[in-house]
Amino acid sequence: LGPNTTQECAYYNTSWEKERTNRSGIEPCYGDKDKRLHCFATWKNVSGVVEVVKQGCWLDDVNCYDSSECVEKKESPDVFFCCCEGNMCNEKFMYVPDGPPLTTSNPFPPKQPIISTLLYSLVPIVGLAAVVLFSFWMWRHHKLAYPAALVPTHDPGPSPPSPSLGQKPLQLIEVKARGRFGCVWKAQLLNDYVAVKIFPIQDKLSWQNEYEIYSLSGMKHDNILHFIGVEKRNHNLDLELWLITTYHEKGSLTDYLKANVVSWSELCHIAQTGARGLAYLHEDVPGHRDGHKPSIAHRDIKSKNVLLKSNLTACIADFGLALKFEAGKSAGDTHGQVGTRRYMRDSFLRIDMYAFGLVLWELAARCTAADGEFLWKNPERLL
Numbered sequence: 059l060g061p062n063t064t065q066e067c068a069y070y071n072t073s074w075e076k077e078r079t080n081r082s083g084i085e086p087c088y089g090d091k092d093k094r095l096h097c098f099a100t101w102k103n104v105s106g107v108v109e110v111v112k113q114g115c116w117l118d119d120v121n122c123y124d125s126s127e128c129v130e131k132k133e134s135p136d137v138f139f140c141c142c143e144g145n146m147c148n149e150k151f152m153y154v155p156d157g158p159p160l161t162t163s164n165p166f167p168p169k170q171p172i173i174s175t176l177l178y179s180l181v182p183i184v185g186l187a188a189v190v191l192f193s194f195w196m197w198r199h200h201k202l203a204y205p206a207a208l209v210p211t212h213d214p215g216p217s218p219p220s221p222s223l224g225q226k227p228l229q230l231i232e233v234k235a236r237g238r239f240g241c242v243w244k245a246q247l248l249n250d251y252v253a254v255k256i257f258p259i260q261d262k263l264s265w266q267n268e269y270e271i272y273s274l275s276g277m278k279h280d281n282i283l284h285f286i287g288v289e290k291r292n293h294n295l296d297l298e299l300w301l302i303t304t305y306h307e308k309g310s311l312t313d314y315l316k317a318n319v320v321s322w323s324e325l326c327h328i329a330q331t332g333a334r335g336l337a338y339l340h341e342d343v344p345g346h347r348d349g350h351k352p353s354i355a356h357r358d359i360k361s362k363n364v365l366l367k368s369n370l371t372a373c374i375a376d377f378g379l380a381l382k383f384e385a386g387k388s389a390g391d392t393h394g395q396v397g398t399r400r401y402m403r404d405s406f407l408r409i410d411m412y413a414f415g416l417v418l419w420e421l422a423a424r425c426t427a428a429d430g431e432f433l434w435k436n437p438e439r440l441l
């Protein structure tokens with residue numbers, strides 16, 4: 059039923075590989091049924107001279123959804139990268155940096171009214187009928203095949219062995235942190251470092267929740283960790299759930315404060331950027347350009363979940379426990395607590411703010427401007 063169960067991408071690799079005979083050609087993509095398939099291209103552009111680095115199949119990645127053309131939008135990157143959806147869509151690639159918004163032409167020209175009306179009215183009906191029939195068939199099938207208690211859950215089985223898996227240029231390098239759920243690795247994706255959080259299968263809900271929160275409209279923000287994609291992988295016969303984000307060398311605020319003290323102006327910068335991230339997370343933004351951004355409570359604010367970029371700008375991470383508040387839905391429905399949505403929301407947001415206050419206190423305790431210089435020279439006295 060998925061949009062791309064079979065797809066081919068233009069393939070190219072600058073380095074010859076043992077088992078490959080061609081350095082360029084067409085690569086068939088493989089993936090799980092419930093995942094989307096994408097193509098990617100990376101290239102260099104030295105004063106207008108374009109040199110392709112790699113082309114091929116790409117992971118299921120929200121950043122490529124519904125883009126039929128391969129376009130790099132980041133402003134002057136070191137290595138150009140784009141991904142797209144559709145057969146051979148990476149054959150051509152372009153560089154169109156995010157400039158002033160285009161106002162010249164409407165990207166969606168009006169379609170023929172009769173055809174579009176027919177399409178819009180028929181597609182949902184046919185789709186609905188297909189879903190009902192499929193569910194009925196599944197129900198019958200399961201009912202006949204297994205006793206009720208043994209009906210398998212919807213956990214995905216091991217994905218089929220995929221020749222493209224090894225080709226995907228994502229390599230784990232070293233473990234950087236161990237958390238409540240699995241651990242966080244530094245990894246290399248093409249020519250960039252990324253962070254890969256690996257959840258064991260029993261923490262699937264946490265992985266799923268974090269993925270859902272990152273996929274909400276308007277979650278791209280300077281002070282919120284940038285999400286790249288998710289992936290299911292087999293490792294030693296165990297299914298692992300991966301969550302891939304931007305990598306920040308400085309790590310968490312906890313780690314940073316263990317090894318460093320901060321000046322007054324650094325304290326202000328970290329506090330301000332962190333608070334900006336949290337305030338944005340909490341905010342309900344109906345008119346965001348990506349769609350309605352719901353109000354989100356983090357529910358696990360601590361210095362370990364505040365990451366520092368290389369210029370000490372803070373960003374908020376780890377949304378495994380986060381909760382979104384959408385108009386008309388009760389927060390009590392899914393989390394075993396009862397309460398009017400509005401009041402639940404206010405309480406959760408206040409808990410986050412209180413917790414952020416504690417982060418600020420940790421920060422102040424390691425500031426060189428602190429009164430008396432006692433605590434920052436003797437941090438163990440804090441405990």
Ligand SMILES: *[C@@H]1O[C@H](CO)[C@@H](O)[C@H](O)[C@H]1NC(C)=O
Nearest residue numbers: 103105106108138151152153
């Ligand atoms: C390469 O760079 C030139 C400007 O230096 C630009 O006009 C062109 O669009 C770029 N092409 C690609 C494919 O990146």
